[in-house]
Amino acid sequence: MHSYSVRNFRDGDEREIVGLFNEVYKEYAGFVPRTIEYWRWCCLERPDVKPDGIFLAFDEKKLCGYLVAGSSGNIWEFCVADGEVAGVLLAEALSYLEKVGVSSVNVNIPQDSSVAETLAKAGFGKVPAETMFITTLNPQVLISTLASSRKEELINKKINDEFGVQLHDAPHSVETEFSVKIRGETVEVVEGFPSKPSVVIALSFVDFLSVLFGFSNAGRLFLVGKMKVKPLWKLSVVLKFLSTFCFRRSWFFPLSDFG
């Protein structure tokens, strides 16, 4: 069992805090390296946060966890390098929050985090999490952006087709027809329906997005008639194509990022 030293925030701690945040959350979808300026705004300058509600835990001189608690009862950030230090920080935060008269405490953590055990031990109960909803302004740009990071997969899958994509029930001003031409690792996305596509895929905008973000299964959409493929024998190529661009990481944002 480690012995950690815990103290409140002091000016100058920002660099280490941001460094730890960037290390702990780098694998989650949507993560973009934090800056000191952003952290100061979203935590330190938040109307319900005072420096004595920010706790830092050190293993000797190395920062191994921090917690930002607000008088609204929200733990805006709870970032730890391991589960053991979480209990130490949580005990300090709960004592602070009781002192400032909070009725209930809310905290969110990544689903696979070892902190869950610490929270359960401290009497926290799991409640439904805020749901994140996402959409795209431009499906074509999204596809071509994702393609640039899936080159190896494209080569392995040996796709050599021109897909004509038709989206129905699309939101205001979204281009509903475009073509995706794949030759080896090269992907070309062009607005408008192609003159001679080798495969045509027709589905709703929302279903298309659900497949891309890994929320729906393309095969199931086809079976229930929500996705149409022409010619039918190219179905396996379509499934291969969609799975290549499917987004696989799950999303996590600390409460401080909810806006």
Added chain:
Amino acid sequence: MGESFICRTIQKKDDETVRGLVESTFSRFLSGNFWDWKYLRNPSFDRSFVAVAENDGKIVGCNHWLLRKFKLSDSVVVDGVLAADIVVNPEYRKRGVGRTLMNFSRSHHERKKLVLMYMFANPELRKHFHTPIGGYIPAPSGTAMYTKILNWNKVKRNVAVFNEKVNLGEFKDKLAKVDLTVAFRVRDAPPLCLHVNSEGVESDASDEQADVTISSDMATFSKIKSEKIGTWKLVELVLTGKLKFKGKLRKMLTAYKNMWVFREILSGKIT
């Protein structure tokens, strides 16, 4: 015949009106100079990402967005926006202001070549408003949310508000024949016991006098205090042992019939 609302980008002279509109709508959840902090002092704040809707020169709605960068893979980062506060003056709701603002903002974001838009929203509102208008889908969640109740002070404040309404004659008929004490035992939370009668609610009732005891864990408690839970869901929770009722059947039925009182008191930002 639909009304016409003009949408435009916020200007400095609109700050006070917009601040007032947002803070009056969210005053239950927020305090302090929330709007100034969230927008004016935000390092990535850009006025062009706040839209206002006008009717005869009066601002009747606003829609705020925050610029964010998104990492889609180890090497790919795209520009996106987080949908923040969208507010419509209560007198102008259900008249298409929200839809007009959303479409205006969407066109603006497209011109700025943004790729993604995201938000954290009430799932019901998403289903009836955000998906039909903006094509939003739920993102695969990697988030777990936890709550701990330290005390019932907020509930006591809600009880005081409820009793004020009762004193003004509200709920008179509904409460006329009620005389019931319900104890709530939420795992790891302090005990709560509410006595309801025609005069209102008492929050310091003794546990020993409880006609009905309702026991659950935090997750189930959070569900039962929600308006959205129906009878069948409630039955399911009882059958799966997640929700336990103890007391005489007649009293339990009275508690069920008067669940609205407990929802009125326990709902909102209590937990």
